[in-house]
Amino acid sequence: MDINAVTLALFLAGGLRLSVPVLLAALGELVSERAGVFTIGLEGLMLFGAVASAVGLAATGSPIAALALGMLGGLLAACVLALGTVLARANQIVMGIGFNVFALGVTSLVRQLVLVDAPPAGALRSVTMMKLPWLSDIPVLGRALFSQSPVFYFAVLLAVALWLMLRFTRLGLLLRAVGENAAAADAAGQPVLRLRFSAAVFTGLLAGLGGAYLCIVASGGTFIDNMTAGRGYLAIAIAIFARWMPLRALLVAVALGLLEALQFQGQYLGIELPAPLLMATPFAIALVAWIAMGRAGAAPADLGRPFLRGEGR
Amino acid sequence: MPAPLIELDHVSKRYPNGFLALDNVSLAFHAGEIHALLGENGAGKSTLMNILYGVHEPTEGGVLMQGREVVHRRPADAIAHGIGMVHQHFKLVMPFTVTENLALVAKGARRAALRRPADVRAFMEGYGVELDPAAVVGHLPLALQQRVEILKALVNDSRVLLLDEPSTILTPAEIENLYATLRRIRDRGTAVAVVTHNVDEVLAHVERYTVLKRGRTNGTGLIAGTTAADLVERIVGHAVANTERIGQPHTAGAERMRLAGVSLRPSSGSPGLHEVDLALHAGEVVGVAGVEGNGQTELFELLAGQRRPEAGLVQHSGPRNTVALVPQDRHHEGLSLDLSVAQNLLYPKIMRGEYHRAGLLDHRAIGKQAQAMIAEADIRTHSPASPARSLSGGNQQKIVVARAMAEAASVVVVYQPTRGLDVAAALAVLQRLATAADAGTTVVIISSNIEELIRVSDRIVVLNGGRITGELSAANASVQAIGRLMTLSQPTHSMPLEPVDA
Numbered sequence: 001m002d003i004n005a006v007t008l009a010l011f012l013a014g015g016l017r018l019s020v021p022v023l024l025a026a027l028g029e030l031v032s033e034r035a036g037v038f039t040i041g042l043e044g045l046m047l048f049g050a051v052a053s054a055v056g057l058a059a060t061g062s063p064i065a066a067l068a069l070g071m072l073g074g075l076l077a078a079c080v081l082a083l084g085t086v087l088a089r090a091n092q093i094v095m096g097i098g099f100n101v102f103a104l105g106v107t108s109l110v111r112q113l114v115l116v117d118a119p120p121a122g123a124l125r126s127v128t129m130m131k132l133p134w135l136s137d138i139p140v141l142g143r144a145l146f147s148q149s150p151v152f153y154f155a156v157l158l159a160v161a162l163w164l165m166l167r168f169t170r171l172g173l174l175l176r177a178v179g180e181n182a183a184a185a186d187a188a189g190q191p192v193l194r195l196r197f198s199a200a201v202f203t204g205l206l207a208g209l210g211g212a213y214l215c216i217v218a219s220g221g222t223f224i225d226n227m228t229a230g231r232g233y234l235a236i237a238i239a240i241f242a243r244w245m246p247l248r249a250l251l252v253a254v255a256l257g258l259l260e261a262l263q264f265q266g267q268y269l270g271i272e273l274p275a276p277l278l279m280a281t282p283f284a285i286a287l288v289a290w291i292a293m294g295r296a297g298a299a300p301a302d303l304g305r306p307f308l309r310g311e312g313r
Numbered sequence: 314m315p316a317p318l319i320e321l322d323h324v325s326k327r328y329p330n331g332f333l334a335l336d337n338v339s340l341a342f343h344a345g346e347i348h349a350l351l352g353e354n355g356a357g358k359s360t361l362m363n364i365l366y367g368v369h370e371p372t373e374g375g376v377l378m379q380g381r382e383v384v385h386r387r388p389a390d391a392i393a394h395g396i397g398m399v400h401q402h403f404k405l406v407m408p409f410t411v412t413e414n415l416a417l418v419a420k421g422a423r424r425a426a427l428r429r430p431a432d433v434r435a436f437m438e439g440y441g442v443e444l445d446p447a448a449v450v451g452h453l454p455l456a457l458q459q460r461v462e463i464l465k466a467l468v469n470d471s472r473v474l475l476l477d478e479p480s481t482i483l484t485p486a487e488i489e490n491l492y493a494t495l496r497r498i499r500d501r502g503t504a505v506a507v508v509t510h511n512v513d514e515v516l517a518h519v520e521r522y523t524v525l526k527r528g529r530t531n532g533t534g535l536i537a538g539t540t541a542a543d544l545v546e547r548i549v550g551h552a553v554a555n556t557e558r559i560g561q562p563h564t565a566g567a568e569r570m571r572l573a574g575v576s577l578r579p580s581s582g583s584p585g586l587h588e589v590d591l592a593l594h595a596g597e598v599v600g601v602a603g604v605e606g607n608g609q610t611e612l613f614e615l616l617a618g619q620r621r622p623e624a625g626l627v628q629h630s631g632p633r634n635t636v637a638l639v640p641q642d643r644h645h646e647g648l649s650l651d652l653s654v655a656q657n658l659l660y661p662k663i664m665r666g667e668y669h670r671a672g673l674l675d676h677r678a679i680g681k682q683a684q685a686m687i688a689e690a691d692i693r694t695h696s697p698a699s700p701a702r703s704l705s706g707g708n709q710q711k712i713v714v715a716r717a718m719a720e721a722a723s724v725v726v727v728y729q730p731t732r733g734l735d736v737a738a739a740l741a742v743l744q745r746l747a748t749a750a751d752a753g754t755t756v757v758i759i760s761s762n763i764e765e766l767i768r769v770s771d772r773i774v775v776l777n778g779g780r781i782t783g784e785l786s787a788a789n790a791s792v793q794a795i796g797r798l799m800t801l802s803q804p805t806h807s808m809p810l811e812p813v814d815a
Contacts, residue, residue, distance in 0.1 A: 170416070173413055173416060174417070176409075177406050177409065177413075177417050183404055185406070186388055187398065188388070188392075189389035190417065
C-alpha cells in the first residue's frame with residue numbers, strides 16, 4: 001500500500017498517543033532525579049495511578065474524575081515511597097524495586113476485589129479526543145498533532161513549563177542544588193528533605209496521570225494486571241537519556257512512541273520489520289541509556305544519596 | 314572592649330559514639346574583631362563552629378547572641394540570626410555559577426538584587442573581590458572558590474563569620490590575601506572567627522585567640538603581648554611523663570625509596586603536596602608528624618603506590634620494594650569486619666594462592682597459622698573463627714599490624730597506628746614496629762601523636778600545608794620543637810623564635 005496522507009497522519013497520531021504515558025512518567029522522574037531522588041518505583045506508581053483511575057471510573061462514571069483519581073492514587077503511593085527513600089533514608093534502588101513488586105500485587109488484588117463487576121465504561125470521548133479549533137483542519141498535521149487527548153496537550157505544555165521552571169526560577173535552582181550537593185543546600189539554609197519529598201510526590205502525581213491515561217484513554221477504561229508492562233522503567237531510561245532535560249525528554253518519548261507505532265502501522269507505511277524486533281527496540285534503547293548513565297558527567301552529583309546533616313561527603 | 318556579639322555558654326558536646334568533643338567551653342566573639350581558634354586535631358574546633366552554625370546541637374549549655382539565648386537546630390536558624398560559615402570542605406554547588414551559589418543563601422532584597430549582574434559585581438567588590446558572576450564555580454581555582462564561599466556566608470550581611478581552617482589549602486601569598494579580605498569584613502563590624510593551627514598566621518593577622526585542647530579551653534586572650542612560644546606551648550602542652558624510648562635506636566642502612574620533588578595539586582579539603590623530598594633507608598623508623606589534613610593522606614597514598622605524583626618522582630633503589638600498609642581507617646580499609654580473625658590475618662596470602670589444597674581453601678592450615686599469629690601479636694579473641702567485628706578496637710588494630718608484619722615487606726607504612734588504643738595496646742603496636750626495623754625493614758609512621766613519634770622514631774619529618782617544614786633527629790626532637798614546625802606555615806628560618814623551657 002502506498003504511503004498517503006491518511007496513513008501517515010494515522011501513524012503520527014498513533015505514535016504521539018503512545019508517547020503520552022511514558023512522557024508524563026519521564027517528566028516526573030526527571031524532577032525527582034534532579035532533586036537527588038532516584039524513583040525506581042516509577043512503574044509501581046503508574047500501576048497505582050492506573051488502578052485508581054479504573055476504580056474512579058467505575059465509581060463515578062466520569063472519565064475526568066477518573067484521571068484526577070489516578071493522579072491522587074499516584075500521589076498517595078509516592079508519599080509512601082518517599083517516606084522510605086527520603087525521610088527514612090532507605091536504599092532507593094532496593095526500596096524502589098520492592099515497591100514495584102508490591103504495586104503489582106496490590107493492584108492485581110484490587111482488580112479482583114473491586115473491579116471484577118465494574119460496569120462497562122461509558123463515553124470516554126471527552127478525554128480521548130479534543131480537536132483544537134482551526135489547527136485540527138490542517139492536512140496531515142491537524143489529524144496527527146491537534147486531534148489528540150487533552151492529556152497529550154497537557155503533557156507537552158508541562159514539558160515546556162518544567163523547562164522554564166528548572167532553568168529560570170528559584171524553585172528550579174533549589175531543586176537542582178539539592179540534587180547536586182545536598183550538604184551545600186543545607187548549609188545554605190534550604191530545607192533539603194522537604195524539597196526532596198515534594199519532588200518525589202510530584203513524580204507520583206505525574207506517574208499516576210500516566211498510568212491513568214494508559215487505563216482510561218488508551219485502554220477504554222479497563223484495568224489489566226501489569227498493564228504498564230515496563231513503561232515505568234522505560235520512562236526512567238528516557239529521563240536519563242534526555243540528560244534530565246524536559247524538552248529532550250519530550251523528543252525522546254515521542255521518538256520511542258513513533259517506534260512503537262511502527263509495530264501497528266508500519267506495514268501500511270511499507271516498512272516491513274519483524275514485530276518482535278520493534279517491540280524490543282525501546283527496551284534496547286533503555287539499556288543503552290542505563291549504561292550511558294554510568295559515565296554521564298551531567299548526572300546530578302547527589303543522585304541516589306540519602307541526606308543526613310553532619311555526615312561528611 | 315566591645316560587648317560580645319555571640320557567646321558559647323558552658324557548652325559540652327558528646328557525639329553518639331560517646332566521644333566528648335567539647336567539655337564545658339565558654340567563649341565570646343566580639344564585633345569588629347578577628348578571633349582565632351587554635352588547637353590540635355580533635356581539640357574541638359570544628360565541633361565548636363558547627364554548633365554555632367546549627368550543624369550539631371550542644372549536649373549541654375547554649376549559645377547567646379547579644380546576651381540572649383538562641384537555639385540553632387539547623388543552618389537555616391543560624392543564617393536567620395546573621396551567621397555565615399565557610400566550611401573546610403566547601404559547601405558549594407560546583408556546576409552552578411557564582412551568582413547561583415549566592416542566590417541559594419540570599420534572602421529578601423539581596424536576592425532580588427542578585428538578578429542584576431552589575432549588582433552582584435558591586436556586592437563582591439564591596440569586599441575587594443573581583444569575579445565573573447557567570448563563572449561556573451567548579452572551574453575556578455581553589456582560592457577563588459573559597460572567596461565565593463566567603464561571599465556566600467556574607468550575602469545576607471552576616472554579623473558573624475565563621476571560617477573552618479581556611480588557610481590549610483592556601484599558599485602563603487593567598488593567606489595574605491585572605492586576611493586582607495577578612496580585615497575588610499571585620500572593619501564593617503562583623504565578628505570573624507577563624508579556625509587554624511598556624512601560629513605565625515595568628516600572630517600576624519589576628520586580634521584575639523583561644524586555644525582548645527582536648528575539648529577544653531587552654532588559654533584565651535589578646536594577641537598583643539603573646540609570643541609564638543607561648544601559643545605553641547598551649548597548643549601542644551607540656552611534655553608527658555613517659556618519654557622512655559620504645560625499641561633501640563637504629564643506624565640507617567642503604568637507601569630504599571626516595572620521593573624527589575613530589576607534588577600533588579590541592580583540592581577542597583586537601584592541601585596537596587608541594588615539592589616533597591624524602592629518602593627512606595633500610596632499618597630505620599621515620600616518623601611523619603603534623604596536624605591531620607596537612608598532606609598525610611596524600612603522602613600515605615604515594616608511598617603505598619595508590620596514587621602517582623603529578624610532578625616529581627617516587628624512586629625505588631635496587632630491586633623493587635614490597636610495601637606493606639596499615640591504613641588509617643581500620644574499619645573501612647583495614648579489615649573486612651564480617652570475615653573471621655583468621656581470614657583477615659591471612660587475607661593477602663590466601664589471595665595469592667597460599668593455604669589452598671587441591672584448589673580449595675585449607676581451613677585447617679589457615680586456623681593453625683592464624684592461631685600462631687594471634688599468640689605472637691597477643692590478639693584477644695574468642696577464637697580465630699570469630700568475626701573481626703566482635704573484637705575491641707585495639708585488638709582489631711593488632712590484626713592489621715600483624716598482617717602487615719607477616720608480609721615481610723621491605724617497607725611498612727603505617728598511618729595513625731595507635732588511634733583509639735589504650736596505653737598497653739599502643740605500646741605493643743609500636744614495639745612490634747621497632748622490632749621490624751631491627752630486622753632491616755623500613756618503617757614509616759604517620760601520626761599526629763607527637764610524644765609517641767619521639768619515643769619510637771629515629772628521625773621525624775614534619776608536614777604542614779602539604780610541605781615538609783622541617784626534619785629532626787631523635788636526639789633533637791622535643792614536643793615543643795615539633796609543635797613549632799607543625800604550627801608554622803612558613804619554613805622555620807623565616808621566623809625566629811625565642812627559646813622555650815620544656
